[in-house]
Amino acid sequence: MASVMRLLKRELVPAISAGIVNINFIVPTCLRAKHKIILLHITRTQKAHTNCETNDTSVHNLRKNTLENSFKSKTVCNYSESDKLSERCSRGDSADERGNAVSKVLQKYDLGNFQVSSFPPTFNFAAYVNDSQSLQELVKLGVNLYKWERRKGVLKFILERDFSRDMAPYIRFLYDIGVPADNLGQFLTKNPFIFKECFDDLNVRLNYLESKNFNQQMRSRIVTTNPFWLMFSTKRIDNRLGHFQETFKLSGGDVRHLVLKQANLITYNMHHIKTSTFVLKEELGLNEKELRALLLRRPRLWMNNHLRLKNRFEYVHLEMKLPHEIILKNPEVLTSREFRIKERHLFLKSLKRDQYDPTMPGYVSLKALVVGTNAEFAVNVAKTSVDTFNMFLKSL
């Protein structure tokens, strides 16, 4: 970036003062303030553009007109020599000559995203995307640009980068390590800051996984399911894997199983995970062995909202009066929403079918209680019709 700024200062400013160039450069606001460089706003009429047809001659004329308009229109300039500049610019050089000069300058110093454009500083990509080849390539990859706008700093970060120079090597790298082509857009939507990492670091992080006996398939699965994995330094990842191994007394194979089952858990907020462990252990009263079994079967529970998890567990344990063993044998019940368990349990209760003990006749497994649609549940588990279940739901 700094080199581009230097180029702008050294080469372009003299060109402008000599009256060859008078254009708008879209420069991120923060950069403008920092480097005190030129910013010329020209309000070009967009009407001429939209009415344009594919007819070659008319396009030629219109294009000429718009170019002339853009050079004739009023300029606002932050540069100290602005008055002199505009005077010089209004001299009688033909518009075409100047247009060629601009493109020559741009071609000479690969200016990346700094395209000739009339857009004012903006908060979204939509203003730039039709003029920027880099952004268009990202759209073709399937990146949700509008999702980037919500995140702080991404707009500036991406606009400073050129696709073929700064992004393509990373995309090639991701593809090579096994991120499927149709997942690349999703990957980059979630983690645009991958372009910031240096390749040596990324390779070291992959080698770390290899050293921990994750094969090629496993590594590509981890990186695909958790786009943030490669952002974490080897030391941090090692600490986190160590935390899980020590807290739950996991074997090496168990840790690999956990990582493959829920790669997001490893890079999740550590405070949240520790609190979840506390809630499950102290508030819900699970012992070490039960915790380990639960972690390996439903690691997603550790990322859930604590209060909701607790309410759900308490409903099953205290209201439905089910012991820990039955709940832990069917951990699906802890991942489904409370109202779902409640509605279905009350329905079974009204039919006197709420029998969750496997040793007794008329057994209904907790898994059968929560999986499937309402229609499937009503017919297969409650042995009634959907309409009866709907009527019951309207009596709650």
Next chain:
Amino acid sequence: MRYVSEAPILWKLLNGVICVYKPQGMTSRALRQTLIGNIANDLNEFECRPPNNHVFSRNSSESQVVVGQSFADDPLVVGPRYLPNDVRCSWASHVGRRTSGVFVFGINKGSVLANHLRNARPIRVYHVTGRMGIATDTYDTYGAVVERSTFHHVKRTIMDRVLASIQAAHQKTMFNRMGVHMHSQAAYELAVKGNVRPPDGKIPFIYSIKCIEFDPPDFTIEVKCVNEHESYLKTLVHDIGMKVHSTAACSSIRCVRYGPFSIEHALLRRHWHLQCIFDNLSLCRRILHKNRILMCDTPSSLIENDDKKLLECSKS
């Protein structure tokens, strides 16, 4: 019957009133948010508007100009075509968190209709369940118990007597508020016109209250009223508890009828998606058209019941 797959046509047709079944424990605001979120998601899955055209200049030489789809108008760049907040959605009357049952929403142009419906002050019917023997700080069974009492002396006849006295007291107040004496000719003429309508939307009025289930300590009463709110019904149960020389807390409030809309018209939580919402919109339109006498102040165009005309309007 006609199949429509274009989102803009669906959007233009998405006007009117719908009636949903509000689950207990969900706030009105959360319900609204879920509903408009579902509508926006479903609309985006239909055929949306393609991006606008844009003139691209591929090279610096001027003759190479191409017209193509604008990237600036691509859903990947500007976001989905329909967002939850694009849907105007307002409830006909606010329902509290602990209340379940019929809940009427106006969608897009129907939000005006929802407003008219509120101003028409339709009679609401509630099934309120109370539990005797406890009194809580919030008047419902979710609060902390502040008092316990016996309830074995309460019989069905005592309950009925108390409820009848409440109903009589309310009827008397109604005539008083209208400014007529109970024993006058004016009161008679007011009464023969039908239910006495309250002059404003402030004070709750009970038209009828009766016990429909009595199984101590639980009892269920059916309340037909206007201008009520959740805390009013809770305190009503508390007062009944006091009047039968015991205490009572409210365990559930279920709205079974809102003016012309009753519980069989209401959409359950799993039916809150576009297809069911459209079915419900036309059902509610038919119901409102049938009961247009209720909405005497409403412009007739709002309660139009002609599906064909609506479809033509949306196409033009």
